[in-house]
Amino acid sequence: HKSEDPIGDAEKEVRDWAKQKTTEINQLKAQEKFRKEFLSNISHEFKTPLFAIQGYIETLQDGMLEENPTMAVNFLNKASRNLDRLSYLIHDLDEIAKLESGEVIIKKEKFDLNPLIKETIDDLDYKAKENNITLNYNTKGNYPIFVRADRKKIQQVLINFIDNSIKYGKKGGETHIKVLPLIDQVLIEITDNGHGIEEKNLSRVFERFFRADKSRSREVGGSGLGLAIVKHIIEAHQQNVHVRSTEGIGTTFSFTLEKA
Ligand code: ADP
Numbered sequence: 001h002k003s004e005d006p007i008g009d010a011e012k013e014v015r016d017w018a019k020q021k022t023t024e025i026n027q028l029k030a031q032e033k034f035r036k037e038f039l040s041n042i043s044h045e046f047k048t049p050l051f052a053i054q055g056y057i058e059t060l061q062d063g064m065l066e067e068n069p070t071m072a073v074n075f076l077n078k079a080s081r082n083l084d085r086l087s088y089l090i091h092d093l094d095e096i097a098k099l100e101s102g103e104v105i106i107k108k109e110k111f112d113l114n115p116l117i118k119e120t121i122d123d124l125d126y127k128a129k130e131n132n133i134t135l136n137y138n139t140k141g142n143y144p145i146f147v148r149a150d151r152k153k154i155q156q157v158l159i160n161f162i163d164n165s166i167k168y169g170k171k172g173g174e175t176h177i178k179v180l181p182l183i184d185q186v187l188i189e190i191t192d193n194g195h196g197i198e199e200k201n202l203s204r205v206f207e208r209f210f211r212a213d214k215s216r217s218r219e220v221g222g223s224g225l226g227l228a229i230v231k232h233i234i235e236a237h238q239q240n241v242h243v244r245s246t247e248g249i250g251t252t253f254s255f256t257l258e259k260a
Helices: 006-067 069-100 113-130 151-167 199-204 214-220 226-236
Strands: 109-112 134-137 146-149 174-181 185-192 241-246 250-259
Touching: 006 069, 069 226, 109 113, 113 134, 113 151, 113 174, 113 185, 146 151, 151 174, 151 185, 151 226, 151 250, 199 241, 226 241, 226 250
Parallel strands: 134 174
Antiparallel strands: 109 146, 146 250, 174 185, 185 250, 241 250
């Protein structure tokens, strides 16, 4: 087919080329912005506990050790908690870097979800008790729930969700863990009756370093990476993760797994 308007065609070609270049430049700019924000978030997250540790140590060096041993022990405990935070942060950063570079291989196997949930609840029960929160797992009967997934990674997902329900739950609150069979999948729901998440923040909680309530989140610890890790793991399984929440009532996180 011969064009009737070669000049018009050439113009269109140039316009398309320019459009494509603009898109590429904008993508690069967005990546650069993202990278800068990521680095600035990381350094901020490291600075907070580091400065705290520095402060506690300086106070101890300035004579508190002799003057007020009780307070000194208290400061040592606080320094130690901040060290814990740093090590969680490094662990989570490592995890997310591996997940994002595709270095993590999902090793799917058939396993029973039932004992995994029970084990995870057992592991977190001490923390729940400390926060006066009850962990409930309702299984109608005790039949096995076979799924095909990476058991270790799914345990990490369960830990992150249940741990959050404890951190952001209210004192005397309850967390309910439910498994609902679908056709080819199972749906796992973790519901708390904590303070909830504002509507406008709901779509952002899976972003790295996003915290809906900065002061509260800092206070309860954590890296701000837990849900970003969860999302990566579930998506690497080609499954879905979802959150719904009502402020003052509570939050439900849910995800699906492939039935085996
Ligand atoms: P963090 O280390 O801050 O807990 P996460 O990635 O696990 O990081 O969670 C991101 C943010 O989502 C939290 O800082 C908190 O604001 C909010 N969030 C997560 N889980 C809950 C929950 N169960 N109830 C209320 N807010 C939650």
